[in-house]
Each structure stands twice: as C-alpha cells, then as structure tokens.
Amino acid sequence: MTDFLYFWNHFAFILLMVGGLFIIITSQNYIKKIVGLAIFQTSVFVFFVSLAKIIDGTAPILMKVEAIYSNPLPHVLILTAIVVGVATSALGLALVLQIYKNYNTIEEKEIEAEELMSER
Amino acid sequence: MNFLIDDAPALVVILPLIVSAIIAFIPSSRWPWIISMITLIGHLFISFELLFMVKKTGVILYEFGNWQPPWGIAFKIDGVNIGLQIIFSIFVLITTFYSRKIFLSEIHPDDTGKTYSLWLLAIGSLNGIILTNDIFNLFVFLEISALSSISLIALGAGMNRRALLAAFNYLIIGAIGATFYVIGVGFAYSMTGTLNMSDLVVQLSQYSSGQLAIFAGMSFMLIGLMVKSAVFPLHLWLPAAYSYAPSAVSTLFAALATKAILYFFVRLIYEVFRIYDHYLVIFLDYVLMPLAITAIFVGTVIAIYQEDIKKLLAFSSIAQIGYITLAFSLNEQSGITAGFIHIFNHALIKGGLFMAIGYFAIVSQDRVTLSSISGYGQKYPITSFALLICGVSLIGIPLTNGFVSKLYLFQALYFNQMFITIALVAISSALSVIYFWKIIERLWFSTTTVKVAPEDPAIYIPLWIIAISIIVFGIFSAPIIELATMASSDLFGAISN
Numbered sequence: 001m002t003d004f005l006y007f008w009n010h011f012a013f014i015l016l017m018v019g020g021l022f023i024i025i026t027s028q029n030y031i032k033k034i035v036g037l038a039i040f041q042t043s044v045f046v047f048f049v050s051l052a053k054i055i056d057g058t059a060p061i062l063m064k065v066e067a068i069y070s071n072p073l074p075h076v077l078i079l080t081a082i083v084v085g086v087a088t089s090a091l092g093l094a095l096v097l098q099i100y101k102n103y104n105t106i107e108e109k110e111i112e113a114e115e116l117m118s119e120r
Numbered sequence: 121m122n123f124l125i126d127d128a129p130a131l132v133v134i135l136p137l138i139v140s141a142i143i144a145f146i147p148s149s150r151w152p153w154i155i156s157m158i159t160l161i162g163h164l165f166i167s168f169e170l171l172f173m174v175k176k177t178g179v180i181l182y183e184f185g186n187w188q189p190p191w192g193i194a195f196k197i198d199g200v201n202i203g204l205q206i207i208f209s210i211f212v213l214i215t216t217f218y219s220r221k222i223f224l225s226e227i228h229p230d231d232t233g234k235t236y237s238l239w240l241l242a243i244g245s246l247n248g249i250i251l252t253n254d255i256f257n258l259f260v261f262l263e264i265s266a267l268s269s270i271s272l273i274a275l276g277a278g279m280n281r282r283a284l285l286a287a288f289n290y291l292i293i294g295a296i297g298a299t300f301y302v303i304g305v306g307f308a309y310s311m312t313g314t315l316n317m318s319d320l321v322v323q324l325s326q327y328s329s330g331q332l333a334i335f336a337g338m339s340f341m342l343i344g345l346m347v348k349s350a351v352f353p354l355h356l357w358l359p360a361a362y363s364y365a366p367s368a369v370s371t372l373f374a375a376l377a378t379k380a381i382l383y384f385f386v387r388l389i390y391e392v393f394r395i396y397d398h399y400l401v402i403f404l405d406y407v408l409m410p411l412a413i414t415a416i417f418v419g420t421v422i423a424i425y426q427e428d429i430k431k432l433l434a435f436s437s438i439a440q441i442g443y444i445t446l447a448f449s450l451n452e453q454s455g456i457t458a459g460f461i462h463i464f465n466h467a468l469i470k471g472g473l474f475m476a477i478g479y480f481a482i483v484s485q486d487r488v489t490l491s492s493i494s495g496y497g498q499k500y501p502i503t504s505f506a507l508l509i510c511g512v513s514l515i516g517i518p519l520t521n522g523f524v525s526k527l528y529l530f531q532a533l534y535f536n537q538m539f540i541t542i543a544l545v546a547i548s549s550a551l552s553v554i555y556f557w558k559i560i561e562r563l564w565f566s567t568t569t570v571k572v573a574p575e576d577p578a579i580y581i582p583l584w585i586i587a588i589s590i591i592v593f594g595i596f597s598a599p600i601i602e603l604a605t606m607a608s609s610d611l612f613g614a615i616s617n
Binding site: 021034037044048051077080081084087088091092095098099102103111115 | 281285
C-alpha cells in the first residue's frame with residue numbers, strides 16, 4: 001500500500017494510458033479516436049514531468065541562494081512532445097473533416113458498410 | 121566554403137527541411153519540382169562527401185551548437201549508416217525525377233507545389249532518422265516523417281477516397297507506436313539520465329545484471345519501432361497506406377521509409393542493448409524470429425490472393441520485411457550483413473515495381489488490377505520489361521540482385537545451422553513465384569492483341585536506371601556487399617573489442 005502511495009504518479013500515468021488506448025480501440029467515432037489518442041499522449045507527458053520532480057524542488061532559475069531545483073530536461077522534452085501531439089491531433093481532425101466531406105459520416109461501421117456496398 | 125565540409129552531416133538533413141519551407145510559398149508550377157531536384161542533387165553530393173570522410177576517419181561525430189554529446193544533440197555517421205545514406209540519397213533523386221508526371225496526373229494541379237514541400241519534409245526527416253545518435257531526437261524525426269507521410273498518403277484521395285481512411289489509420293496506429301517509443305525513452309532516461317546513444321551504452325553498463333525498469337523501457341522502445349517499421353503482426357496500417365497513396369509516394373515509402381526505421385531498430389538492439397545478452401536472446405529467438413518467419417508466409421500467401429496489384433506489392437513488402445528481420449534476428453555478423461544487403465536490394469526492387477505499376481495507374485486512370493493489365497506487355501513493352509526484371513529479382517533468380525540477397529541470407533542461416541528455416545525460406549520464395557507469375561501471365565499471355573502505345577520517357581528513364589542497376593548489382597555485387605559488410609562489422613566489431 002505504501003508503494004502505491006509513493007508511486008501514485010506512475011499509477012495515474014498507467015490509468016490515463018490504458019484509458020486512452022481503450023478509447024482508441026473501442027470507439028467507432030473518428031473524433032472520439034482522436035480524443036483517445038490525445039489522452040494517451042497526455043499520459044506520457046504526465047509520466048515525463050513527474051520523473052523530473054524533486055521533493056521541495058523549485059523551478060530551475062539562477063538565484064542568489066542555492067536551491068534544490070527540478071530537472072528541467074524532461075520538461076523541455078515534453079514541450080517538444082506537446083507540439084508533436086498538437087500537430088498529430090490537428091492533422092487527424094483535418095483528415096476527419098475530409099472523410100466527412102467524402103462519406104457524409106465519421107462512424108467507422110457506416111463507412112465500412114458503405115465501402116462494402118461500393119465493392120459489389 | 122569551409123562550412124560545406126565541417127557542417128556536412130547537419131546540412132544533409134537541414135537542406136531538404138529548409139527548402140521544404142521555402143517551396144511551400146511558391147505557387148504551383150514546374151518550379152517546386154526543379155528546386156527539389158537541385159536540392160537533392162546537392163544532397164547527393166554531400167552524401168558522397170560524407171562517404172569519403174567516413175572512409176578516411178572511420179566515424180564522424182557532429183555536435184549541434186558545439187554542445188558536448190551527453191548534453192547536446194549529436195549526429196553520428198559511421199560504417200553502419202553511411203551505406204544506407206548513399207542508397208537513400210541516390211534513390212530519392214531518382215524517385216523525385218519520376219514523381220513529376222505522377223503528381224501532375226494523380227493530384228489536383230493546384231496542389232503539386234505544396235506536395236513537393238511535404239515531399240522534401242519527409243525526405244529530410246527520414247534522413248534524420250538515419251543519422252541521429254540521440255534517442256529523443258529520433259522520436260521528433262519519426263513524428264515529422266509520419267505526419268508528412270500521412271499528408272502525402274491522404275493526397276491519394278483525388279484518385280480514390282479510401283486514401284483518407286488509410287491515412288487516418290496510419291495516423292492512429294503510427295501515433296500509438298511513436299508514443300510507445302517515447303514511454304521507453306522515459307524509462308531509459310529515468311534509469312540513466314542520458315539520451316545520447318553512445319553515452320547510454322556507457323551508463324547502462326552500471327546495471328549489467330539488468331533492471332526491470334530498463335527491460336520495460338527496452339520493450340516499449342522496440343515494440344514502438346516495430347509498429348513503425350511494419351513488422352508482422354503490427355503491419356496493419358501498411359497495405360492500405362501503400363496501395364491508396366499516389367504512386368510516387370508509395371515508391372518512396374516502400375523503398376525507404378520502413379527501411380530507415382528498421383536500420384535504427386537493429387542499431388538499438390545491437391549497439392545499445394547489447395549488454396543484456398540474456399534478455400536479447402529471448403527477444404530475438406522467441407519473438408522476432410517466429411514473427412519474421414510468420415510474416416514471410418502470411419505476406420506471401422495474402423499477396424497471392426490479391427486482385428489489386430498495388431495491394432499485392434504491399435503484402436509482398438510485408439514478407440520482404442520478414443526476410444530482413446529474420447536476418448537481423450540471427451544475433452550474428454553474417455546475419456546482419458545479409459539483412460543490410462537485403463535492405464539495399466529490396467529498396468531497388470520494390471521501388472522499381474511500384475514505379476512501373478504507377479505508370480500503368482496513370483495511363484489507365486484507374487486502380488491497377490490483374491484483369492485491367494491484360495495485354496499491357498504488348499502495349500507498353502518498355503515499362504513492362506523493366507517490371508519483369510524487377511519481379512524476377514524479387515523472386516531471386518540468378519544474375520539479379522535479389523539472388524545476391526537470398527544467397528547471403530541462406531549462407532547466414534546455414535552458418536547458424538538453421539536448416540528448417542532454410543527450407544521455409546526456400547518454400548516461401550517458391551510461393552512468391554505464384555503471385556508474380558499472375559502478373560506476367562496477364563501482361564504477356566493474354567489473348568487480346570493491342571497496338572504498341574507511345575511511352576513517356578520521364579517515367580521509363582528512372583525505371584530503367586533502377587532495372588539496369590538491379591542487373592548490374594546482381595552481377596557485380598561488390599559495392600553493395602562492401603557497404604553491408606562495413607555496416608555489420610562496425611555494429612559488431614565495436615562491441616566485441
């Protein structure tokens with residue numbers, strides 16, 4: 001139990017990650033898939049940022065008094081990863097818009113049914 | 121002009137990326153294509169310059185902004201990646217020359233300018249994957265290449281709206297794969313505090329008995345890369361993406377995109393995770409090798425039942441990726457050599473096949489199916505004959521480069537006493553004759569008689585350059601073997617010393 005409390009941030013990360021993956025796999029709606037993907041990616045951001053945290057650490061700014069500071073590198077990495085995540089979501093939503101224009105629906109089942117119809 | 125030599129490793133990646141940003145502002149005309157061609161000729165020159173530098177000094181370490189490696193991002197060019205860099209550079213130039221006519225006919229004319237912007241973005245980022253020595257930097261290049269590839273695949277919607285679904289599936293599956301990779305990077309960073317691959321090797325040696333966190337990180341990274349390089353059974357995005365993309369895009373990706381990631385995959389296994397031999401043996405023998413053999417069979421058998429030829433080639437690509445991963449899973453130098461030889465040769469073969477089919481797609485303005493190409497052998501003899509050479513090489517007939525890679529694969533398997541696997545590979549090669557024969561039969565042995573139609577030199581010149589090099593490298597295979605041996609001995613020699 002103490003392990004759980006000590007590593008609660010890791011459990012939060014796993015919960016978010018599995019939740020995001022579950023949404024991607026189970027939902028039929030393309031927008032919901034993108035939402036799931038965003039949650040899945042956010043879980044990794046939480047994981048990286050919590051890696052950098054040092055108890056009582058402050059922001060890594062040069063000060064007159066010496067202070068304990070959190071590791072800034074994972075923050076910077078995640079800044080990059082956030083940009084990548086935003087770009088992925090944006091491109092995904094643009095694709096969904098085009099899919100809607102072409103098929104008049106964004107439900108996976110309906111699109112599959114339509115494709116089966118057109119094959120015959 | 122000193123910076124051309126000092127900063128060559130950075131230039132080779134940055135040049136396409138910068139030009140890509142410039143092209144985005146040029147209105148659609150023939151200029152974006154001309155500028156791309158000039159850029160890629162420069163790219164080729166710098167690649168050869170790098171080859172000479174590597175031959176002279178052995179290894180080039182390029183530190184961005186002069187930040188020393190564990191802190192800054194570094195590029196590393198040595199025997200392992202220089203061969204792939206040269207093949208990449210040459211092939212990209214040929215494909216770009218070929219792409220003009222394809223894009224004009226398959227994509228809305230107003231979009232062709234911006235297409236070259238995405239095209240160069242994909243080339244620059246794939247080149248970054250080949251050269252980088254930093255595991256997080258790889259993720260960034262992986263995502264840039266994924267996003268630009270997805271946009272390029274979606275451009276196929278002008279011909280068939282299913283391209284949009286293929287692009288969307290690739291986006292979701294690819295993003296999951298890349299995120300898995302980043303989780304692995306997080307684990308590795310939390311245990312070692314470094315992202316530089318050379319430094320990672322040093323830092324990991326303090327956990328020589330192994331730590332669960334590192335094994336978890338390793339598994340996440342390897343699985344993420346397996347999704348990206350379409351190793352069976354994580355290949356589900358590939359067939360649709362290759363078959364509905366514009367033909368020039370399929371050519372580029374089938375030849376190079378998965379190969380660049382496979383290169384990094386093998387480098388990660390044998391350079392960084394080498395010290396966990398007991399874990400690695402389990403991964404290679406019980407995960408990668410069975411998957412590779414299954415991929416060879418599943419890919420070949422599904423390809424036999426395909427009616428759509430681009431889909432047929434995509435499934436055959438999955439089988440070929442199986443051959444490459446089978447060679448890499450041998451955990452032994454001759455296997456790595458065979459894997460690299462097949463990476464180089466398969467890039468030529470599959471590139472040539474997609475080029476020829478791409479031409480049939482633009483002349484018929486429809487999907488190329490087995491029934492639609494009947495009589496094309498008489499109608500378009502120049503293209504069809506090049507297609508025949510590429511296909512014969514895919515099967516592995518002597519005097520083609522496909523034979524050389526099969527020979528080295530058999531040698532490596534024989535060296536490791538894996539006789540059952542040799543038999544399996546031989547059977548699968550025989551099976552691949554079936555699907556290729558179907559194409560040949562339709563091309564030449566159909567009863568319909570047709571007149572010879574004029575063919576487009578802009579298509580058949582690049583195609584014949586590939587077809588001739590297939591024959592040349594089948595007879596004088598020394599350059600390819602030399603590059604592959606350099607790769608495997610650098611990858612293995614450094615560790616055994």
